[in-house]
Amino acid sequence: MRLSDRNLTLVLTLATAVTLAGCNPAMFGPAGDDSDSADPKPGGQLKVRVTDAPFPIEFVDEAWVTITRIDVLRCPDNADDDPHEPGDPNDPNDGDGGDDDGDGDRPWITVFDDPNGLPFNLMTLRNGRLADLVDAELPAGSYKQIRVYVDGGRVVLTDGRWFPLRVPSGDRSGIKLRLKFEIVEGEDTEVLLDFDLVRTFKPIPGGAFQHAGEIRGFMFRPSLGLRAADLGESGSLGGEAADDQGDPESGVEVVAYRGKKLVATTYTEADGSYTFVGLSPGNYRLEFQGDDDFEPRELSTRVQRGKHTNNANSRSGKRMSGD
Numbered sequence: 001m002r003l004s005d006r007n008l009t010l011v012l013t014l015a016t017a018v019t020l021a022g023c024n025p026a027m028f029g030p031a032g033d034d035s036d037s038a039d040p041k042p043g044g045q046l047k048v049r050v051t052d053a054p055f056p057i058e059f060v061d062e063a064w065v066t067i068t069r070i071d072v073l074r075c076p077d078n079a080d081d082d083p084h085e086p087g088d089p090n091d092p093n094d095g096d097g098g099d100d101d102g103d104g105d106r107p108w109i110t111v112f113d114d115p116n117g118l119p120f121n122l123m124t125l126r127n128g129r130l131a132d133l134v135d136a137e138l139p140a141g142s143y144k145q146i147r148v149y150v151d152g153g154r155v156v157l158t159d160g161r162w163f164p165l166r167v168p169s170g171d172r173s174g175i176k177l178r179l180k181f182e183i184v185e186g187e188d189t190e191v192l193l194d195f196d197l198v199r200t201f202k203p204i205p206g207g208a209f210q211h212a213g214e215i216r217g218f219m220f221r222p223s224l225g226l227r228a229a230d231l232g233e234s235g236s237l238g239g240e241a242a243d244d245q246g247d248p249e250s251g252v253e254v255v256a257y258r259g260k261k262l263v264a265t266t267y268t269e270a271d272g273s274y275t276f277v278g279l280s281p282g283n284y285r286l287e288f289q290g291d292d293d294f295e296p297r298e299l300s301t302r303v304q305r306g307k308h309t310n311n312a313n314s315r316s317g318k319r320m321s322g323d
Helices: none
Strands: 008-013 043-047 060-074 108-121 135-139 141-157 162-166 175-183 189-195 201-204 217-220 226-230 235-240 253-258 261-267 273-279 282-289 297-303
Touching: 108 135, 141 189, 141 217, 162 217, 175 189, 175 226, 189 273, 226 273, 235 297, 253 273, 261 273
Parallel strands: 008 043, 008 189
Antiparallel strands: 043 135, 060 108, 060 141, 141 162, 141 175, 189 226, 201 217, 235 273, 253 261, 253 282, 282 297
8 A cells, every 4th residue: 555755644444453452663674773862753644534333233334433533652852661462352351461551651652632523424424435544744653552431322213213322431432443553644644434333333122133223322442342453564355246147146145254353344345345354464264144045155365465355255145946
């Protein structure tokens, strides 16, 4: 991905969680080699954007989240002085390292703060479509965490009903995401914030729905469905779902797994296409699931750094009559 000068772009999209934590300068290239220097460095910019859609997608017209504040945590000048080296954020037994208040002279830096918040309709932001959220200057150096404050949400159904959603009390102190990224003088760094709406908006009651009237509400847990990724170190993945005759299948759920870990979820467009952005390089397994007539499919593919893989297609997805 080509990045413009002196910008860190924080992109807000919609899917689940990634692990790039810690403050070891050896993880970086030349810019990280002098991270223990006490001399101040010129800064760069931080930008933020948004994407994806919730389940049950066929009965939802709008799905809003409102973001009021974003903080980032800079690594200490000398990584050896960092007593809070985070472990695996996907391990429920691993805490956050206790660095809520920053590390000594490296406190949290607020890059966006609006008491009224910025609302985003996530239904318009899926399959690679992004919305800018933040463009803020940051000092050059290494950073290790992002904290996102979500004020509330709202879901509007196709039958006209809508549900205001409140953030659970445990999420009001901000959603902390571990992500190691570098701000380098004269370069942009793009960071993606990605909501998995299947996890963020959980319909009540659970199970399958035949029509919108069966939905009685939503549980809103943005902390369960938010991930962060360094787009400069990531790749993207796309393809399409079609039936035996090659006709596109819309509304097919596509789930990306890396090993046994669910990484991201999306749904195919009217032309059968789908896109995942901000995926760490490596091997992925994709599962395709549609309505009762759609035969679930599975395939394996690989994501490469800085490249878009666009051949992860599901064919013969629909059962033939009489099968």
